[in-house]
Amino acid sequence: MGRIVFPKERVRMHRLLLACLGGIPLFLPTMSHAGPATAVETLPDEAAECRHLLTLCEAVRTRRQAIQERETKAERKSQQQSKKEHQAEKVLTQWEKASRNSHAAPDKAVLRAEKYQQVTEEESHAVHQQVHAESVHDEKVQEYEERLRAANKVAAKIRAKHATMPACFERCGDVLNLEELR
Numbered sequence: 001m002g003r004i005v006f007p008k009e010r011v012r013m014h015r016l017l018l019a020c021l022g023g024i025p026l027f028l029p030t031m032s033h034a035g036p037a038t039a040v041e042t043l044p045d046e047a048a049e050c051r052h053l054l055t056l057c058e059a060v061r062t063r064r065q066a067i068q069e070r071e072t073k074a075e076r077k078s079q080q081q082s083k084k085e086h087q088a089e090k091v092l093t094q095w096e097k098a099s100r101n102s103h104a105a106p107d108k109a110v111l112r113a114e115k116y117q118q119v120t121e122e123e124s125h126a127v128h129q130q131v132h133a134e135s136v137h138d139e140k141v142q143e144y145e146e147r148l149r150a151a152n153k154v155a156a157k158i159r160a161k162h163a164t165m166p167a168c169f170e171r172c173g174d175v176l177n178l179e180e181l182r
Helices: 007-021 036-042 046-100 106-161
Strands: none
Touching: 036 046, 036 106, 046 106
């Protein structure tokens, strides 16, 4: 009997598969151990070289878009964090004021102290999250730069094989340094 797979479960399975394959370069079997630039030498013709280059360029564009989205998200989070810090300062000021006032009810002082402690814990947690987010962002930027270098290296090798620049280079103009390749 066949297993019934619901659409949501199928989507999760596809996402899991894509996540597993995300770091694996999917080249032709003969090129699985070769880097993108050395793979160019094994390609049979200009059309195959262009397909390979366009695949690299698309990967660079995708990574660039993901980085831009991360930066936008980080900016929003930074603004939210700034707002929270302002609120924390307000709570701290209230707490200091209440602690100086010896005539305040003990329950109020305890509640304010608990509120202050909660705010400082949230603030330290937010700082930890920010540090983690920055390290992830740095890794993604490094991946982007590596892919960009690989695409330019492949383009240089393809250009060296041909007397004129292949037409597909124009479709990668936003990724490649075309001035150096002319």
